[in-house]
Amino acid sequence: xxxxxxxxxxxxxxxxxxxxxxxxxxxxxxxxxxxxxxxxxxxxxxxxxxxxxxxxxxxxxxxxxxxxxxxxxxxxxxxxxxxxxxxxxxxxxxxxxxxxxxxxxxxxxxxxxxxxxxxxxxxxxxxxxxxxxxxxxxxxxxxxxxxxxxxxxxxxxxxxxxxxxxxxxxxxxxxxxxxxxxxxxxxxxxxxxxxxxxxxxxxxxxxxxxxxxxxxxxxxxxxxxxxxxxxxxxxxxxxxxxxxxxxxxxxxxxxxxxxxxxxxxxxxxxx
Amino acid sequence: xxxxxxxxxxxxxxxxxxxxxxxxxxxxxxxxxxxxxxxxxxxxxxxxxxxxxxxxxxxxxxxxxxxxxxxxxxxxxxxxxxxxxxxxxxxxxxxxxxxxxxxxxxxxxxxxxxxxxxxxxxxxxxxxxxxxxxxxxxxxxxxxxxxxxxxxxxxxxxxxxxxxxxxxxxxxxxxxxxxxxxxxxxxxxxxxxxxxxxxxxxxxxxxxxxxxxxxxxxxxxxxxxxxxxxxxxxxxxxxxxxxxxxxxxxxxxxxxxxxxxxxxxxxxxxxxxxxxxxxxxxx
Amino acid sequence: xxxxxxxxxxxxxxxxxxxxxxxxxxxxxxxxxxxxxxxxxxxxxxxxxxxxxxxxxxxxxxxxxxxxxxxxxxxxxxxxxxxxxxxxxxxxxxxxxxxxxxxxxxxxxxxxxxxxxxxxxxxxxxxxxxxxxxxxxxxxxxxxxxxxxxxxxxxxxxxxxxxxxxxxxxxxxxxxxxxxxxxxxxxxxxxxxxxxxxxxxxxxxxxxxxxxxxxxxxxxxxxxxxxxxxxxxxxxxxxxxxxxxxxxxxxxxxxxxxxxxxxxx
Numbered sequence: 001x002x003x004x005x006x007x008x009x010x011x012x013x014x015x016x017x018x019x020x021x022x023x024x025x026x027x028x029x030x031x032x033x034x035x036x037x038x039x040x041x042x043x044x045x046x047x048x049x050x051x052x053x054x055x056x057x058x059x060x061x062x063x064x065x066x067x068x069x070x071x072x073x074x075x076x077x078x079x080x081x082x083x084x085x086x087x088x089x090x091x092x093x094x095x096x097x098x099x100x101x102x103x104x105x106x107x108x109x110x111x112x113x114x115x116x117x118x119x120x121x122x123x124x125x126x127x128x129x130x131x132x133x134x135x136x137x138x139x140x141x142x143x144x145x146x147x148x149x150x151x152x153x154x155x156x157x158x159x160x161x162x163x164x165x166x167x168x169x170x171x172x173x174x175x176x177x178x179x180x181x182x183x184x185x186x187x188x189x190x191x192x193x194x195x196x197x198x199x200x201x202x203x204x205x206x207x208x209x210x211x212x213x214x215x216x217x218x219x220x221x222x223x224x225x226x227x228x229x230x231x232x233x234x235x236x237x238x239x240x241x242x243x244x245x246x247x248x249x250x251x252x253x254x255x256x257x258x259x260x261x262x263x264x265x266x267x268x269x270x271x
Numbered sequence: 272x273x274x275x276x277x278x279x280x281x282x283x284x285x286x287x288x289x290x291x292x293x294x295x296x297x298x299x300x301x302x303x304x305x306x307x308x309x310x311x312x313x314x315x316x317x318x319x320x321x322x323x324x325x326x327x328x329x330x331x332x333x334x335x336x337x338x339x340x341x342x343x344x345x346x347x348x349x350x351x352x353x354x355x356x357x358x359x360x361x362x363x364x365x366x367x368x369x370x371x372x373x374x375x376x377x378x379x380x381x382x383x384x385x386x387x388x389x390x391x392x393x394x395x396x397x398x399x400x401x402x403x404x405x406x407x408x409x410x411x412x413x414x415x416x417x418x419x420x421x422x423x424x425x426x427x428x429x430x431x432x433x434x435x436x437x438x439x440x441x442x443x444x445x446x447x448x449x450x451x452x453x454x455x456x457x458x459x460x461x462x463x464x465x466x467x468x469x470x471x472x473x474x475x476x477x478x479x480x481x482x483x484x485x486x487x488x489x490x491x492x493x494x495x496x497x498x499x500x501x502x503x504x505x506x507x508x509x510x511x512x513x514x515x516x517x518x519x520x521x522x523x524x525x526x527x528x529x530x531x532x533x534x535x536x537x538x539x540x541x542x543x544x545x546x547x548x549x550x551x552x553x554x
Numbered sequence: 555x556x557x558x559x560x561x562x563x564x565x566x567x568x569x570x571x572x573x574x575x576x577x578x579x580x581x582x583x584x585x586x587x588x589x590x591x592x593x594x595x596x597x598x599x600x601x602x603x604x605x606x607x608x609x610x611x612x613x614x615x616x617x618x619x620x621x622x623x624x625x626x627x628x629x630x631x632x633x634x635x636x637x638x639x640x641x642x643x644x645x646x647x648x649x650x651x652x653x654x655x656x657x658x659x660x661x662x663x664x665x666x667x668x669x670x671x672x673x674x675x676x677x678x679x680x681x682x683x684x685x686x687x688x689x690x691x692x693x694x695x696x697x698x699x700x701x702x703x704x705x706x707x708x709x710x711x712x713x714x715x716x717x718x719x720x721x722x723x724x725x726x727x728x729x730x731x732x733x734x735x736x737x738x739x740x741x742x743x744x745x746x747x748x749x750x751x752x753x754x755x756x757x758x759x760x761x762x763x764x765x766x767x768x769x770x771x772x773x774x775x776x777x778x779x780x781x782x783x784x785x786x787x788x789x790x791x792x793x794x795x796x797x798x799x800x801x802x803x804x805x806x807x808x809x810x811x812x813x814x815x816x817x818x819x
Binding site: 301303304306307308309310311313314330331385386388389390391392393395396398399400401402403404405406407408410411412486487490491494495496502505506509514517518520521522524525526528529532 | 563564565566567568571587588649650652653654655656657658661664665666668669670671672673676677748751752755756759760767770771773774777779782783785786789790791792793794797
């Protein structure tokens, strides 16, 4: 049994306001094993982004703990990379693509030749080898998000946290990005924690789908996705299993929307 | 999404440079205004000490307490207030004169595209000359009285007001104009009902900026040789070697400038409540 | 044919204005104080230029007055830019410091710098330092405040991204904060160009022994109007050139900003 590379235990996050503490995330517990592709879905405002920021060490948590490789994670760590939703506000417009992708490697005592090699490799993995010297604003939305993914990959992370990365992209580009991501995941074996509001996408991509309740959120379901790999946009989505899983996830999200964690205990998490 | 992150209590200020040590427990920070008060007090204390210890000579820098006392003296002195009146009169006259001429002219020039570009060239050229460069000529033409101040101030503020009026007209939302035309409005109606109200915020900005510039130019002229106004009070005390009064005068000019700025800002907000929304993200 | 004439649309009004000036001052409104434009041009040539290739065709007078003025502006402006941009960014990012210095900045901002002229003379005397000090002080505030705004306005997502990459403080400052704040800083710098010109003139009118401002006063005392106006013309040209150069610089350095925002100006 592969060990868990990421452990989230009773994680809670509250914001302090004049009226007292406002909880965004009440209590989240789940594990992610090495090499898994796990999606997190839930109704709008359930704190998915807050959760990701906490797990990545970018927001201090007010309750519980996050462990990465067995040690507590309280601030950004080597081995965990983040891809944000809004590439236009995450990529630095004054840097070229190459410089953007190379940035995480600076100050890490990585020799220049190695940096160049890794950047080229990352850009080739996302299919943007030719766009190295362009600026982000010279690229389309889909290409920019690919740059952001390359930037996440260049540090060769163990865990890649992706916060609704394909939400700002049109539907057709989204499907090609999804497949690109699957190819990269298969090739690198990175663990992926993927947040999305698109249930089809979550089921299509993942090994497991975690469903959060309405905010302040808890985990209401942790569904294994038994679809065969490699997945195909047409073939996989035509299988009855896909429809069934999709329906299950959808049902959980719908149910959780009516129920917040204030009334009643969170549902038992099926494993 | 980002708002969730940004609303985090000061424990997670995204603007903190990376690598800044994170505090172990989020504690309530000192509010900004309190820090400001501490800053102001520190400044006054440092100032006082600088003079008290002789680090700065008392001839160039008075004690803050003295300066404030003299400021109070000045405000209660009717002679000083008369001078303030002179300054304000020159300021008001120049602002009014410039506005009355520049706004209609600007509207015209903005409205007729054939005039817009050539007018821009003239305006930008004239604007490059600081009005104080005309001081020597103006002194010979107008003498040292109010006319001098007004002429220079009018020159200085005429162009910003004109430009803003031109821009205001040009930036009128084309869809609004189309809507008006589709209702069968003729040119005059379009002008009065759409173009003017659209241009009003830009014109208001122009006048507000001009109000500060006019005050500065009037004050500068007074400091450089005019025969009435606050500036003359300052130079008189400078020659009499009374730095406490000089600094008090400078402080009062600063307060006057701030008062003028807020006066115009609040008037604009009251008269043109839609101004900020219309200006939106553009500067 | 019309394409050749197109640039003319920008300049015809200016040409008309100058023409009217010329006609009026030669006929109806003859005035000692305001000579015809042609006379000014003629004096302009003789005052500032000479037939000596060794000095780049610039006259001695040019070197005596224009170069010091330009030097003072350059020095004052440079000081203000460096202190203003770095200081402003630091204050914007380090929130307690920003709040602490806020009253001081507001105070400095509201006092017209010309009011400090008498004091500057007392402190520095009639020296270059006095002019540079005044110019630097006057240019400081727009740049400082704009740098402050720019730093505080750095997109939250961008800052978060930088944190997730564990960028060092130095790299964050140089590669994220400064470039991110640069559009604001440059806007402040543009405003300061005008201020620098004004303060150069003001500080030189009565408190210098060289420089264009001093030259203006000198010619005024001698009642030499063509020379006076040719100096004004030169000041105007310097201002126009400075603004144009600045606009070009801005456009190329901030290309990423304009294009990424979709400004088609």
